[in-house]
Amino acid sequence: GALVYQYPRRTICKSGTSMRMECQAVGFQATSVAWYRQSPQKTFELIALSTVNSAIKYEQNFTQEKFPISHPNLSFSSMTVLNAYLEDRGLYLCGARRGGQDTQYFGPGTRLLVL
Amino acid sequence: GDSVTQTEGLVTLTKGLPVMLNCTYQTTYSPFLFWYVQHLNEAPKLLLKSSTDNKRTEHQGFYATLHKSSSSFHLQKSSVQLSDSALYFCALRYYKLTFGTGTSLLVDP
Known part of the structure; x- marks a missing residue:
């Protein structure tokens, strides 16, 4: 079956610092990976969509400068919050x-x- | 742009009763609707999906019918269980999901 792992599960960082998170697809080839943020109030925001052989498309209010994403192969993607x-x-x-x-x-x- | 509306923030029911969670949408594309369920501290999991007008889709006792005429995809179950307590999200399109604000379903014994 299709499984998706994310690492780390939880992280704490100081205000102004950066952290990187990873996403791994197991058992299938992920031709597209979408990154979302669910707020503490439980609402979802799409950050960006990364599709193989296409440029990463960021949604309004999210930028590559703030949330750089790497999608080097069909099983792995990472995003950094700068x-x-x-x-x-x-x-x-x-x-x-x-x-x-x-x-x-x-x-x-x-x-x-974020502290 | 796309939008999804879920009118109920919280639904509280007694075990064994029927439930309907509302979902309406707006899109300029051909609609593809999903229901995801999210239990506490877990990721959203797909419950139902449909892109076919007026055809009922079912899974794990839940069912929904996409009605393009009314832009709706309401989620129903005839008899809720305690384990159904969770957050339910309606979402639109498949490669770039637009989520509704979610409905919390709490089932009492």
Whole structure:
């Protein structure tokens, strides 16, 4: 079956510092990976969509300068939160999708706490 | 742009009763709707999906029918269980999901 792992599961960083999170698809090739943030109030925001052989597309209010993403192969993606501040806290979810299929499989998320 | 509306923030029910969680959407694309369920401290998991008008889709006792005429994809279950207590999200499109704000379902014994 399709599994998605995310690492770390939880992290705490000081305000103004950066942290990197990883997403690994196991058992399938993730031709697209979407990064979301779920706020403490549980609402979702799409940060960016990374599709193989296409440029990474960031949503409004999110930039590559703040959330650089790497998607070097069909099983791995990473995202860094640069200069994290209080408003960046939340659960960062990666949704991986196989080519030609319509379902995103979510990892367990990386919970970011900023002090 | 796309949008998904879930009108109920919290639904509280007694075990064994039926439930309907509302979901309406707006999109300029051909609609593809999903219901995800998120239990405490877990990732969202796919519950149902559909892109076919007026066809009921079912999974784990839950069912929903996409109605393009009313832009709706309401989630229903005829008899809720304690284990159904969770957050339920309706979402639109598949490669770039737009989520509703979610409905918390609490089932009492």
